Amino acid sequence: MFTAADFIPKTYSSTIESGTFEWSAPSNIALVKYWGKKDNQIPANPSVSFTLKNCKTITKLSFEIKDASTPLSMTDSFSFDLLFEGKPKEEFKPKIRKFLERIEAYLPFLKDYHFTIDTHNTFPHSSGIASSASGMAALAMNFMSLEKKLNPEMTDEYFYQKASFLARLGSGSACRSVKGNVVVWGSQENIEGSSDLFGVEFPHTIHENFHNYQDTILLVDKGEKQVSSTVGHDLMHNHPFAETRFAHAHKNLDKLIVIFESGNVEEFIKVVESEALTLHAMMMTSMPYFILMKPNTLQIINAIWKFRAETKTPVCFTLDAGANVHVLYPGNVSKKVLQFIKNELVGFCQNGQYICDEIGAGSQLIIDN
Template sequence: MSSESQFISKKYIQELTEGSITVSAPSNIALVKYWGKKQHQIPANPSISFTLSHCKTVTTLAFAKKTQSDSFSFDLLFEGKPKEDFKPKIQKFFERIETYMPFLKNYHFTIDTKNTFPHSSGIASSASGMAALSVALMHVEKQLDPEMDDGHFYQKASFLARLGSGSACRSVKGSVVIWGNHADFSESSDFYGVAFPFEIHPNFKNYQDTILLVDKGKKEVSSTVGHDLMHGHPFAAQRFLQAHDNLHRLCAVMQNGNLTDFVSIVESEALTLHAMMMTSMPYFILMKPNTLEIINHIWKFRKETGIPVCFTLDAGANVHVLYPENVSVEVLAFIKSNLVGYCENGQYICDAIGHGAELI
């Protein structure tokens, strides 16, 4: 049974004066959605996601020993320029993780971060950003404690990332990642993400995700507010049961390769996520008219061609178009001819399944 106490560091073996580490970590797209959370970033239901490959945050973490260790000290740069409005989030993150990383106040950090996808593109960067920072901090701790094994390293990195942004724990390691306790996965945990433990069917190897940028503006309702509205939601209890059931079904699909079942589960999950938003109090809608136009075009194309292309949505208006690699030519032609016109400035991003964070 996993517990938070396993991540409290013991006495460090080595001493460090200064150094620098660069890490990349990808975004991820949930197939079974997590919506609603308890205290300390604990999910109200389990989720499963595809780790992406190209949509990444690259973070360089430089550190230098301080003479006094009475407070956190850091500079934050975005694409090489100071980003003061990001600092409160990092301050809060450091406060949350200090128990597990007692060296934090001993160093001054310079955090320089950038994204491989366009800024303000409507793609959530909190998952990739917090995953990259957490893995970088773990590389510092690994130098302080060289005896740390890889299993603990990645588990703790995912644990820390969760405390920065819940879904960030799914961006640390693995192509298909589960977060949250579920009866089908003995190693699953509310505290960190775990790689899908069974053999994945060839149908899902190098699965493609083309992200259609419908609306690149700031969301009218933040995900944090949306999660909080699940407290007292009239359909919350049934939704949480549905997520458990859909994850059970998707576990079988990932092994047997049934693309028809994959499509129905994934699209149902996307629409259920937005149904929860539309039936909360206060209620809200994050989809845009062009989101619905794209969905209807995908349904029509799939019915006419039999090609197993489907959509999913995050908590926003953008559409993730998911499809096997072997139908890429047909699907990309369809996207360019039928869907790009519904994207803001005709923008879209081609991505695919990846493997998690990397040391650069």
């Protein structure tokens, strides 16, 4: 297993003056939630997520080496243009610059090039789906493609683990968007290879019941959250229930090892819904306390519980740090659940909007030129 020091390159064996890469990276939905972190984007507890397929960021990275005509003021600084959906997006640049500062020690060539970063999402921006995970993962994959050109001897294992490591420094959950289908981030005694530094593919058996899991995302509120996830994570530092919560996450991850192997969807539902509500309970009991769920979030949850009790259909919900509801269910009940969503849940969505997604395979290379 690699350490942070292993990701600091000593020398490069090749050179490259210009080129273009393009990668897609998906969003992911945590089943065991990560909430609370230490310095350098280290999680306070482990998490596990389904990698999604359709909700993704596609990022093209063009680069050219700075030459003698480059102004002296730019030779020792990061130089990049940022386009979102084909148009300059100046307000995104500070976040990218901060990311570059965090990863420069691990990619020492960053100040040698001028980059053009052209990015877009397959889901509507401001749709209430966090795009930082998919966005930072896609950017990390592109930077790693460039480093692989400089170091062609690089192994695939090193490539993907370092990409996940770098993505984490941009957005914690981004480290779970590099690979698929089920990814663990954070050290867990019973999961070999698990690490606080990067995400790893879940190494245990996954029953066929979970192979084609669906995630329909109900867009309850597309507005900006009153409290950012960064602030929410920080509020765990002095939280009265923090240590109990972190221990609880470890226990739930151990439960999922057994559940994934046995295919027990009923027990899966208990863990996943409990985790979602515990995440929001932490928000409601922090100081200052806050609530990100909306009235329609609760309406949807109650409707799902009622439908499940009446029909015995194995459908459940989970939540991110926001008001939107992820409806999770096996592929073999898709028709029944989608009809239920259209009949009873769409009315609780902003402008009737929802997105159909499913388990996916992780980041994909589109252009290597």
